[in-house]
Amino acid sequence: MQKEYKTITQIAGPLILVEEVEGIKYGELVEVVTPDGIKRMGKVLQVHRDKALVQMFESTRGVTTEGTKAKFLGKPLEIGVSQDMLGRIFSGSGKPIDGGFAIIPEKKLNINGAPINPYSRDFPNDFYQTGISTIDCLNTLVRGQKLPIFSGAGLPHSQVAAQIARQCKVRGGEENTAVIFAAMGVTFEEAEYFTNEFKKTGAINRSILFINTAADPVVERIATPRLALTAAEYLAFEKDMHVLVILTDLTNYCEALREVSAARKEVPGRRGYPGYLYTDLATLYERAGRIKGKKGSITQIPILTMPEDDITHPIPDLTGYITEGQIVLSRELHREGIYPPVNVLPSLSRLSPTARKVTREDHEGVFGQMYASFARGLEVRDLAVILGESALSETDLKYLKFAKEFEKRFITQGDYDDRSIEQTLDIAWEIMTILPKNELKRVKEVFIEKYLLKK
Numbered sequence: 001m002q003k004e005y006k007t008i009t010q011i012a013g014p015l016i017l018v019e020e021v022e023g024i025k026y027g028e029l030v031e032v033v034t035p036d037g038i039k040r041m042g043k044v045l046q047v048h049r050d051k052a053l054v055q056m057f058e059s060t061r062g063v064t065t066e067g068t069k070a071k072f073l074g075k076p077l078e079i080g081v082s083q084d085m086l087g088r089i090f091s092g093s094g095k096p097i098d099g100g101f102a103i104i105p106e107k108k109l110n111i112n113g114a115p116i117n118p119y120s121r122d123f124p125n126d127f128y129q130t131g132i133s134t135i136d137c138l139n140t141l142v143r144g145q146k147l148p149i150f151s152g153a154g155l156p157h158s159q160v161a162a163q164i165a166r167q168c169k170v171r172g173g174e175e176n177t178a179v180i181f182a183a184m185g186v187t188f189e190e191a192e193y194f195t196n197e198f199k200k201t202g203a204i205n206r207s208i209l210f211i212n213t214a215a216d217p218v219v220e221r222i223a224t225p226r227l228a229l230t231a232a233e234y235l236a237f238e239k240d241m242h243v244l245v246i247l248t249d250l251t252n253y254c255e256a257l258r259e260v261s262a263a264r265k266e267v268p269g270r271r272g273y274p275g276y277l278y279t280d281l282a283t284l285y286e287r288a289g290r291i292k293g294k295k296g297s298i299t300q301i302p303i304l305t306m307p308e309d310d311i312t313h314p315i316p317d318l319t320g321y322i323t324e325g326q327i328v329l330s331r332e333l334h335r336e337g338i339y340p341p342v343n344v345l346p347s348l349s350r351l352s353p354t355a356r357k358v359t360r361e362d363h364e365g366v367f368g369q370m371y372a373s374f375a376r377g378l379e380v381r382d383l384a385v386i387l388g389e390s391a392l393s394e395t396d397l398k399y400l401k402f403a404k405e406f407e408k409r410f411i412t413q414g415d416y417d418d419r420s421i422e423q424t425l426d427i428a429w430e431i432m433t434i435l436p437k438n439e440l441k442r443v444k445e446v447f448i449e450k451y452l453l454k455k
Contacts, residue, residue, distance in 0.1 A: 003021070015053055027044060076110045079108065079231065087206075107234075127171060128143045131417070134344060146324060180246070182225050210227055236296035245288070247301070249303055325348040326348060
C-alpha cells in the first residue's frame with residue numbers, strides 16, 4: 001500500500017527525515033518527488049515511532065523540506081531478473097547502460113536475498129579452474145567457495161580479475177557457467193577497461209556487468225553488490241548455472257558504508273567504520289555456496305585494496321574471519337615485473353584439500369612439495385644476502401635456483417595464458433627437477449617415477 005507524505009523536516013547528505021508517518025517498514029522503497037517534478041528513489045534506513053529515515057540512491061540536490069513529497073511504495077528494493085541479462089551491462093542501480101533494450105523480467109526479487117538454511121547447504125568440493133597456476137595448484141578455488149583477493153593501491157588486481165572472469169570454468173560443465181561482475185566506485189578508465197576486456201574476448205556473452213563508477217552516487221555502491229548477488233542466486237538456484245561473482249572493490253563499498261554511518265551520526269567503530277561492518281560484510285559473503293538438491297552454485301571472489309598495504313586493517317581483517325582463505329598480491333613481486341604478483345606464502349585456500357582430490361592424483365603431493373621448497377628457497381635467499389652465495393651448501397644453491405625458477409616460470413604467466421591444471425602440474429614437475437631426488441619428501445615415490453623421470 002502506497003503512502004505519500006509532505007512532512008520532510010531534515011536533509012543531511014544522502015539522508016532525509018520524514019515525520020508523522022505510520023505503518024512504514026525497514027527497507028521499504030521510497031519515491032521522492034522534488035518541487036519541480038523530478039523523481040528519485042531511496043529506501044527506509046530506520047524507523048522510530050512516527051519518524052522514518054530515508055537513504056537516497058541518488059543525489060539530494062533539489063530536495064527541499066518545502067514542497068517535496070515522499071511516497072512510500074510498500075515494497076523493498078527489487079530487481080527484475082531474466083536469462084536475457086546475460087551479455088548485458090547495467091549501472092550500479094540495475095539500469096541498462098549498454099544502449100540495449102530494457103529487460104523483460106521473468107520475476108522480481110528482493111535484492112537482500114533469502115537467507116539459506118545452514119542445514120540445506122552442501123559442502124563445496126568441486127574444482128573451479130581459473131587458468132592461473134598459483135591459484136589452481138597452491139590455493140585451489142572450489143565451486144561454492146568465497147575466496148577474496150587482498151590487493152593494494154597500484155597493484156594489477158583489475159587485470160587479475162578480468163583474467164579470472166575470462167578463463168574460469170567448472171571442468172565438465174563449461175557450457176553452464178556464468179560470470180557476474182560488480183564494480184563499485186571504480187574510475188571511468190577502469191570501467192572502460194573491464195567493459196572492453198569482456199567484449200574483446202567474447203566473455204561478455206556469458207557475463208552480466210554491474211558498474212558503479214566513482215562519479216556515481218555513493219549510496220548506490222551499497223546496493224550494487226546486492227543486485228549482482230540477487231542475479232547470481234536466480235541463475236544458480238533457478239537456472240542451475242555455475243556462477244562466479246567477482247566484486248571489486250570492497251574497500252569502496254566499506255567507505256560508502258562509513259559515509260552513510262557518519263551522516264546518521266552513529267558511534268564509529270574501528271577507524272571510523274560502523275560497528276556493524278562485520279555483519280554487513282557477512283550478508284554479502286554468505287550468499288555464496290551450494291544448496292542440497294540444486295545443481296547450480298555461487299562462487300565468490302571479492303577484491304579489496306588494503307589501505308597502506310595493511311592486512312590488519314578492519315576490512316581485510318574482518319573479511320578473513322568470514323571467507324575461506326585469501327589470495328594476497330605482492331608489491332615486491334609487482335616491482336620485479338612478475339605477473340600475476342601472487343604472494344604464495346601468506347595466501348591460503350582453506351577448502352583446497354577437497355578440490356585437490358578431484359584434479360589429478362599427484363596434485364596433493366605437488367602442492368606440499370612446491371610450497372615447502374619455495375619457502376626454503378626464500379630462506380636461503382635471505383641467508384645469501386647476509387653470508388654471500390659462496391657460504392651456501394650445494395643443496396642450498398639448488399633451493400636458491402628453485403626459488404628463482406619458481407617465480408620466473410610458475411608464478412609468472414601472461415594475462416592471456418590460460419593454463420589447464422595438467423599444464424600447471426607439469427610445469428611444477430619440470431621445476432622440481434632442479435632439486436635432488438632425496439629432497440622430494442612430500443611426493444610419493446610412485447608419482448616421482450611416473451611424472452618426474454619423464455622431464
